[in-house]
Amino acid sequence: MPMTHTPTSNCLNEWYRFIFNEVRDGIVLIDAGSGKIIDANPEYQRQTGYRLNELQNMFVWQLRPKEKQDEAERYFRQLTSQGMGSSVEVEFQRPDGSICPVEFFAGITNIEGRAYWLSISRDVTERRRVEEKIRYSENLYRTIFETTGTAMAIDDVNRRLMLVNTKFANLAGYEKEQLEGKRSWTEFVAPEDLERMKESSDERKAHPERHNPSTYEFVWIDRFNNRHNILINSDTLIGTPMTIASLLDITEYKQALVEAEKAQSEARSFRESERLKTELLSMVSHELRTPLTAIKGLVTSLLRKDVCWDPTDERDFLESINREADRLARLIGDLLDMTRLESGSLTMSPDWFRPEEIVSSIQSEIDNLCCAHHFSVSIEPRLPQLFVDITRIGQVLVNLIENSVRFSLNRTEINLKVTHGDGSVVFTVSDSGCGIPAEVGERVFDRFYQLHRGTRGVNGTGLGLAICRAIVEAHQGSIGYCSELGHGSTFWFRIPSGASIDGH
The missing domain is CATH 1.10.287 (Helix Hairpins)
Structure with missing residues (x-):
């Protein structure tokens, strides 16, 4: 009879302690009466972030986030009173505030006549991370599939619709639940196109390893017998016999063409x-x-x-x-000028003038316009003469100054500066008015464009800046502006010194 070897008590203790310390799951022994932690293995210490001596001074529910500790204590008391084991997923909050999600299995055991909870916990951080990635990926592709802007569907080897989006369902005239796994796309193809599309489908499914996208038009007939012109783009889901297709209804587009x-x-x-x-x-x-x-x-x-x-x-x-009366004259003048511009009959009478003479020629109009504002003029000395129509250039200045007056509060400053740069004389009119939104851009120079149309106290024809641009460009110049909403605008135009006027 072979002899058997019975391990001694010390050997068993060392064996169990070895397993206790080396196992990859957390193990903790908890006093069932008080909830205090008696012993915990190294993995449990890693999961909670506390050393053994710290854990032995804690109640088990104190490992949970602070806002959940009361609930955790009640749950512990309830399980203890019922003497029932438990399997649940919870979160430990470590001393540094980080969270460790675990799945634990617990049961009551008696040691020397005293009840203890023996709990085994498994760190599920990585599992949660994988699950979250899977959920994210699924939601992402479902969102893309659903919101792509076209009808989309995936079929199986038998041409049965396995997955469709809302646009596809609407195109067919059914709910998605009535289509997925229940109907074939062949039911919706016009007879004159069916065989061609079946052949294309069979070719893809016979060779799923090939990447063979195809795009063509066909006629779709929905549940209510309405015919639609469809542009389809289809391809094989690589490694499977399934086909993914996007369908764009181009019926209205073709009619509109x-x-x-x-x-x-x-x-x-x-x-x-x-x-x-x-x-x-x-x-x-x-x-x-x-x-x-x-x-x-x-x-x-x-x-x-x-x-x-x-x-x-x-x-x-x-x-x-x-x-x-001046205002009425300017309005009528603007209308006549726009008519002449449209017909190409706006004439110029150019001569040589100093910039100071141009400004002086409109001084009385400036005085009338700016009587309620602080107007200043700054003219750089020794500016070159300009070959211009003094009346027309004065008209541009009056229009710009009038706009500044119209969109500025009384007693605010309006400035006219005349400078020289890059072979041109630059006239600049600036104010501290309401400014122009950035999105307006060059539209301010369009005919009839009015920035504050309908605003009480703000009048205008929407022709002034269009006329200004035409006059400046007729002098081979350029016009523009910069503005900050709520902080005023600066309009400028430059006339090349020594330039001739179109037609002269």
Whole structure:
């Protein structure tokens, strides 16, 4: 009879301690009555972030995040009172604040007549990371699949629809649940295109290892017998016999192409003509009425026989009438100039003038415009003469200054500077008004464009800057601006010194 060897108590203790210390799962022994930690192996210490001597001074629920400790203690008491084991996933909060998710299995055992919880915990950090990546990947591709902008579907080896997005379902006239795994895409292909598409599908499925994308048009017939022109792009999911396809409904696009080919040019021309006519009539009726109403009111007041106006009041009235008449003259001038520009008949009468003479020629208009503002002029000395139409260049300056007045508060500064640089004389008008949004860009120079259309107290035809650009460019110059919303604008134009005017 062979002899058996029975390990001694010390050997068993060393054996169990070796397993306890070397096992890759955390092991902890907890007093069932108090919840205090009695012993823990090195892996459990790593999971919690505490050394053994620290753990032995803690209750097991104190390893949880602070906001969950009360709940954890109640759960521990409940399990202890019921004497039931537990398997659950929880999170340990380490001393440095980091979180270690674990899955633990616990059961009650009796040692020398005293109840203890023996718990085995497994770090699931990596598993969670993998699961999160899988969830992210699944959500990402599902989102892309669902929001790609086209109808999309994946079929199996039997041409059965395995996965479709909402656009595909809408195109078919069914809910997604009525299509996935239940219907074939062949049900929706027009008879004249079916055989061709089957052959293409069979070829892909016979050689799934090939990457063979194809794009073509076909006719789709939905559940309600409506016909759609479809542009399809399909390819094999590499390594599988399945096909992924995106379908774009181009029915309306093709119809629009036919209609556009017939009437696009005519419609565009008509719309533009109507728009300009409407804007012109609206602008003229409003802008003419405003100064005429003011002039009529002032003259009526002066002609009243029951009121004796003193000379100061009469002069104020007459100055107001003069300003409104100037405004009316500028409006009519702008309209006539725009008509001449459109017809190419705007003429220039150039001669040689010093920049100082140009500014002096409009001094009275500046005084009338800027009577409620602080206006300053700075002219660099010894500037070269310019071969210009002094009236037209003065018109540009008046337009720019008038815009600054219109969009600036009273008693704010408006500055005119005349400098020399890069072979040109540069006229700059700056203010501290409301500014121009960056997105407006060069549209400020378009005909009838009004930045603050409809704003009370802000009037204009939307023609001034368009005329300014035409005049400056006729002098072989350039015009532009810079602006910061809420902090004012600076408009400039440059006239090359010694340049001739177009046509002269």
